[in-house]
Every structure is written in C-alpha cells, then in structure tokens.
Amino acid sequence: MxxxxxxxxxxxxxVLEGCKSSKKPRxxxxxxxxxxMKREMRAVWIATVDNIDWPSRKNLPPAEQREEFIRLIETHKRMGINAVFVQVRAAADAFYARGEEPWSEWLTGKQGKAPEPFYDPLDFMIEECHRRGIEFHAWLNLNRTAHRASKSISNDNIGRKRPEWVFDYDGYKLFNFGLPEVRDYITSVTTNIVHEYDVDGIHFDDYFYPYTVTGQTLKDEEAYQQYGSRFRNKNDWRRDNVDKLIKQISDAITAEKPYVKFGVSPFGVWRNRKDDPSGSATEAGQTSYDNLYADTKKWMKAGWIDYLVPQVYFSTKFDKVPFKILTSWWLPYTYGRHLYIGQGPYRIGTEDKDRTWANPSELPNQMRFIRLNPEILGSVFFSSKSLIGNKLGHADSLRTNFYKDPAFPPTMxxxxxxxxxxxxxxxxxxxxxxxxxxxxxxxxxxxxxxxxxxxxxxxxxxxxxxxxxxxxxxxxxxxxxxxxxxxxxxxxxxxxxxxxxxxxxxxxxxxxxxxxx
Structure with missing residues (x-):
C-alpha cells in the first residue's frame, strides 16, 4: 500500500433506515x-473484451483510461458495491505488465503494444479499489487464445508460439485442456498474477470447453487417444481435464497466498432434471455439465473453490429456466462455501423476447427473493455498463433500498x-x-x-x-x-x-x- x-x-x-415490516428475511x-454490520457480497463484473465496459475504446490515452476507471468505481461505490471482478485476461493477453502474455489489443489497440506513456493498469486498478474499500478480483478467461472480435494477434501470443496446444472452434482459437502442458501453462499464468499483484481473488467465468455449436467439432481426438484410455467416454475425460485444472489452480493459489479467494461463475444450469434426477426442473438447451464439461457442483463439494456465482440471467417468468426455480436449486449445494447469484441487468429494458425484462420490478423482485434465502450471501451483476446505465431505475433500487446501508463482504x-x-x-x-x-x-x-x-x-x-x-x-x-x-x-x-x-x-x-x- x-x-x-x-x-x-x-x-x-x-440516514437511519425507516421502520421495517415485521416480516423480516431469515x-x-x-x-x-x-x-x-451486515455481511453481503455486492459485486459487479467489469468486462474488457471488445471494450464492453472499460476502457471505452481501444488505444484510449492512459490518462483517460485511469480517469474512466476512477469514475466507474466511484459510481459503483455510491451504489453500495463492495467488490469488482475485472477482466484482466480475455484472450491469452494481459491488462498488466508483470507477466509473459502480450498486452491486450483492447487496451492499446494492438496486441503486444505497451501503454504509452507506460503504466501498469492492474497495479493502478487494485490501488484505486483498495483506497475505497472495494475488493479486487482478477477475472481471467481460461479457454481462448483468440476471440472472434480479435483484430490483432501478436507473434508472442501463446496460440502462435504453441499452435499444437490450440484448436479452432466457431471462429475462436481455444486451448486443448486435454494436454497436461496446457493445464500447467494456465496454472502458471494464474499463479503469476497472485504472486505479483495484491489481488483479493481470482475469478473464472463460464468458458471452459465451448458452448456447443451445431456443425462444429472439438478437435481433441489425438489428445483423447493419448490420455483418455481409462475413461468410459470422451465426455468423462473432458470433465476430468477441467477438474484437474481447477484443482491444480486451487492448490497453487493456496500455496502462494492462502488469503486469496478463488471463485467460478458457471452457466447457471448444472444439469436438467430430464438428464439427471438430481438436476434442476429446467429445460435449458445447454448445461454446464453436459456441454461445457464443468462439474461445478463437484468443485464446491470438494472445497476446490471458495465461492460459486451461477449465472442466473433469466427472468422470474421465463418458462424454460425460471429465476426462482434455478436459484432455489443451488441452495443445498453450498457445502459451507459461498454462493452468490449472478444477475443480468444487461437484459433490462432491451428488446428481449422475454417481456418480463420490461417490468421495472423484475430486478427488485429477484433481490427480494435472494434476501429470503440465507444460503445466498450476495449478488454479482453483469455488467458494469448495464448497471450504471440504470434502465428502468434498477440501479436506483439498489442505491436507495437494497444497498442503502453498507455491507462488508462475508467472512470465509x-x-x-x-x-x-x-x-x-x-x-x-x-x-x-x-x-x-x-x-x-x-x-x-x-x-x-x-x-x-x-x-x-x-x-x-x-x-x-x-x-x-x-x-x-x-x-x-x-x-x-x-x-x-x-x-x-x-x-x-x-x-x-x-x-x-x-x-x-x-x-x-x-x-x-x-x-x-
């Protein structure tokens, strides 16, 4: 510091809160x-890929990048937010200086080009957040070396240096998790951030193996033949690859800095009940377990992660995956770790087919339901731009009601x-x-x-x-x-x-x- x-x-x-209803949440x-003092995680994702949230455009001068970030976190602080999950690695690139991967094109306009004049964005962001009492979780995308939106790929990009580690899928270049050296590499990149920077947490999103696209094939047959002989089928082998990666990273973080938190935000549906009696009463077209090969429930039970943030980006009246049904399904599976709910204000006030998002009461209704369940220890919102946009007054409802009184994050x-x-x-x-x-x-x-x-x-x-x-x-x-x-x-x-x-x-x-x- x-x-x-x-x-x-x-x-x-x-200002002291007025008299409350006698019916209080448990x-x-x-x-x-x-x-x-209330304990609750109140977080927001800040996406950098394709300049979704920050910085507002490629090659924005560093001074303006810093000004934008300060305005952003000060706005969130006034809303009651106490943690940010900032994407510092979007496609085998970096929003930080002390690492081996090339600078992100969404920071400087060209992958591999350093900020001019030079500064370290990660050092800066952590310092500004900690000054304001905001936790900083470094959000890393695990699976891609090149995004469909990538316009610039450096010769130092690991996908070019080690093309045998990567396969093409739906316009992306993706890591082959079936290779032990790939898992070792990703673990090394993650651990380096923990070692070099004063982060409060390491955070992964829902992208492990890719979402299934009709007509596309995962080109990992050779790796399966080499490493998958003891598995009944390729799907079990793929899940085991991701299990190994999560366990390996968990152990490495704990060995480096035991206080650093480790969390994952998977697609909200683990499995549908029609495919597994223990699954949720949902009809999702894809699931985390069956399509992304991420057995997130297992990771919580094994204690490999400290918190889980299922992305429940659905409305309370969506027929295939209702918000309350899916959220309730997660309650028995905390295993003593933290459960936060990922909520989707980006859908509010849009031309969404689900007209429930046109109702100004939708997010407040979700918040009230969350507060009724003590197993849920907070919320994370996607994403910063949407939250600040305040469509239909959803951010006002946080600032003046649900987050009116401050809260520290819950203990672990x-x-x-x-x-x-x-x-x-x-x-x-x-x-x-x-x-x-x-x-x-x-x-x-x-x-x-x-x-x-x-x-x-x-x-x-x-x-x-x-x-x-x-x-x-x-x-x-x-x-x-x-x-x-x-x-x-x-x-x-x-x-x-x-x-x-x-x-x-x-x-x-x-x-x-x-x-x-």
Missing part, C-alpha cells in the same frame, strides 16, 4: 458482524477465522468541525496477521449502531461531521483483517457541544 494514502478515510454518513450468524472461516486484536486507546474529541476520533493500531493477532482496515460505528440512546466510516490504507483517525449539537454519542472502532474477520470494539463516549464559529 502506498504510504502517501495513509490518511485516506472514506466517510459513508448514512438470517444466519454469518450475515452480521459484532456490531450488527475455512481460510481464516482468527479476528484481529481490538484497536487501542480510542480518543474522541469535540471540535468545531465535528467529533474527532483517533486510535492506536491493533497489534498482531495470534496468527500474526495485522488489521487490514478499521470500521467506525456510532450509537446513542436514540439511534442503533451504524457504520460511519471504513478507514483504509493504515488510517487511524476519522472525523464525524454528522454529529448533532447537544447529544451524547458512543463511538466504537473495530479492526478487520484481509478476509473481513472483525475484532471486538474499543469504545469511547463524548458529549457533542460542537463549539463551531
């Missing part, structure tokens, strides 16, 4: 922290369950500008970890505890400008670690005279 940012503290002054102990006790030590020596002082708070940093916990950030709460006889500030980058002071004259307040400061375990609070009380000029 940059030392010159040590005094940054983002004040999130909030909760579990994982939903709230020691001070009653299987990775770390030791809370930081409580901050010390909290001092509160009545000043003309507000109530000033200072405290001493927490000492190392018994596992050696230090506080990653601090939370400042306030309560009184007339108000329940509420978050006033999240203090990042080593900040140990805050200023409460919303305190009212003539009231007695109790302030609480807690320490949180990298995985959001929260300490017990240190408390101090002050009578706010606020002798302002």
């Amino acid at each position: 940059k030392k010159h940012l040590a005094w940054l503290c983002l004040l999130l002054f909030l 909760t579990t102990p994982r939903d709230f922290g020691p001070m009653g 006790p299987w990775k770390d369950h030791t809370a930081p030590l409580t901050p010390k020596n909290l001092q509160v002082k009545d000043t003309r500008d507000g109530v000033e708070l200072r405290w001493a940093a927490s000492e190392a916990a018994r596992d050696g970890s230090l506080a990653h950030y601090y939370a400042v709460y306030r309560y009184s006889d007339s108000e329940a505890p509420r978050l006033l500030a999240g203090c990042y980058e080593g900040q140990t002071r805050a200023l409460d400008k919303s305190a009212k004259r003539g009231r007695r307040y109790t302030y609480a400061v807690t320490a949180l670690d990298r995985l959001h375990n929260e300490s017990e609070p240190v408390l101090a009380t002050v009578y706010a005279r606020l002798a302002r000029k």
Whole structure:
C-alpha cells in the first residue's frame, strides 16, 4: 500500500433506515458482524473484451483510461458495491505488465503494444479499489487464445508460439485442456498474477470447453487417444481435464497466498432434471455439465473453490429456466462455501423476447427473493455498463433500498477465522468541525496477521449502531461531521483483517457541544 494514502478515510454518513415490516428475511450468524454490520457480497463484473465496459475504446490515452476507471468505481461505490471482478485476461493477453502474455489489443489497440506513456493498469486498478474499500478480483478467461472480435494477434501470443496446444472452434482459437502442458501453462499464468499483484481473488467465468455449436467439432481426438484410455467416454475425460485444472489452480493459489479467494461463475444450469434426477426442473438447451464439461457442483463439494456465482440471467417468468426455480436449486449445494447469484441487468429494458425484462420490478423482485434465502450471501451483476446505465431505475433500487446501508463482504472461516486484536486507546474529541476520533493500531493477532482496515460505528440512546466510516490504507483517525449539537454519542472502532474477520470494539463516549464559529 502506498504510504502517501495513509490518511485516506472514506466517510459513508448514512440516514437511519425507516421502520421495517415485521416480516423480516431469515438470517444466519454469518450475515452480521459484532456490531450488527451486515455481511453481503455486492459485486459487479467489469468486462474488457471488445471494450464492453472499460476502457471505452481501444488505444484510449492512459490518462483517460485511469480517469474512466476512477469514475466507474466511484459510481459503483455510491451504489453500495463492495467488490469488482475485472477482466484482466480475455484472450491469452494481459491488462498488466508483470507477466509473459502480450498486452491486450483492447487496451492499446494492438496486441503486444505497451501503454504509452507506460503504466501498469492492474497495479493502478487494485490501488484505486483498495483506497475505497472495494475488493479486487482478477477475472481471467481460461479457454481462448483468440476471440472472434480479435483484430490483432501478436507473434508472442501463446496460440502462435504453441499452435499444437490450440484448436479452432466457431471462429475462436481455444486451448486443448486435454494436454497436461496446457493445464500447467494456465496454472502458471494464474499463479503469476497472485504472486505479483495484491489481488483479493481470482475469478473464472463460464468458458471452459465451448458452448456447443451445431456443425462444429472439438478437435481433441489425438489428445483423447493419448490420455483418455481409462475413461468410459470422451465426455468423462473432458470433465476430468477441467477438474484437474481447477484443482491444480486451487492448490497453487493456496500455496502462494492462502488469503486469496478463488471463485467460478458457471452457466447457471448444472444439469436438467430430464438428464439427471438430481438436476434442476429446467429445460435449458445447454448445461454446464453436459456441454461445457464443468462439474461445478463437484468443485464446491470438494472445497476446490471458495465461492460459486451461477449465472442466473433469466427472468422470474421465463418458462424454460425460471429465476426462482434455478436459484432455489443451488441452495443445498453450498457445502459451507459461498454462493452468490449472478444477475443480468444487461437484459433490462432491451428488446428481449422475454417481456418480463420490461417490468421495472423484475430486478427488485429477484433481490427480494435472494434476501429470503440465507444460503445466498450476495449478488454479482453483469455488467458494469448495464448497471450504471440504470434502465428502468434498477440501479436506483439498489442505491436507495437494497444497498442503502453498507455491507462488508462475508467472512470465509475455512481460510481464516482468527479476528484481529481490538484497536487501542480510542480518543474522541469535540471540535468545531465535528467529533474527532483517533486510535492506536491493533497489534498482531495470534496468527500474526495485522488489521487490514478499521470500521467506525456510532450509537446513542436514540439511534442503533451504524457504520460511519471504513478507514483504509493504515488510517487511524476519522472525523464525524454528522454529529448533532447537544447529544451524547458512543463511538466504537473495530479492526478487520484481509478476509473481513472483525475484532471486538474499543469504545469511547463524548458529549457533542460542537463549539463551531
């Protein structure tokens, strides 16, 4: 972390929520922290392939790229978003400097060309997100070396350097996962990012083997003959290839940085019930298990991934794959890991055949259903541009209702369950500008970890505890400008670690005279 940012503290002054209905969603102990702070993943995908979300066009000057990204995350922060999944590898390319793959054409206009003037986008994005208390998950596309939208392919692209690793399918050039050296290569690329950058998570989307296209053939027969002799059929072999890749990457991430999260966002339908009695009551044309050869349910049960984000980009009234039916199917399959739901605001207000998306209440209805199920610990929205576009006011419903009060991401006790030590020596002082708070940093916990950030709460006889500030980058002071004259307040400061375990609070009380000029 940059030392010159040590005094940054983002004040999130909030208005207390009005009286709520007596019918409240069920909760579990994982939903709230020691001070009653809600825990929920609130994330958005930021797609870079073909300049979907960022940057807005190829070869945008670096200064404008940075300005765009800051505007983007500040907008999301105001909505209540606490994590971003940013695509840093779209087609065996890179939105970062410290790696072997060529620079992305969607960053500089030509694959292999570095930014001019030079900067490292990944370092920059991580720093700006962490300044604002936003988790940064590096999103990598696993399967392609060239996209159909690719206009520029460098001689340094691995698909050109190792053409025997790649086959053509539906206009794409795709990795052959059946080759051990391919799996080793992808693992190396992923682990390098974990080693070189301060990411909070590694994230893969739904592209493993490609979606089936009529008339197209996966050209992996030679690899199957070489490596698939012990399998009953080629489909089982392909699933095993992806299993091996996920397990290999999971182990490598844990060995490099145990606190880094690992998650996958598969196509939402694992299997249809007509093909498997344990499948969902859906009629999807393709499934993750049968077409993409991704047995995502198995990965959760085996503990290879920390979170799963099934892409449930369907409406509540879609007859073949209804949102509630599919979402409910996932509830028994969390196996103690995190389940978030991938939602599709990109479909809202479009000329979609499913007219349910023309209803302004569709996304709010989905959010209400999610909140009724404690097994679901958050949402991820595709994608940034659609969320910011706010068609039919869907983003307003998040900002003013569902995400009105802030939330920290939920903890992952299987990775770390030791809370930081409580901050010390909290001092509160009545000043003309507000109530000033200072405290001493927490000492190392018994596992050696230090506080990653601090939370400042306030309560009184007339108000329940509420978050006033999240203090990042080593900040140990805050200023409460919303305190009212003539009231007695109790302030609480807690320490949180990298995985959001929260300490017990240190408390101090002050009578706010606020002798302002």
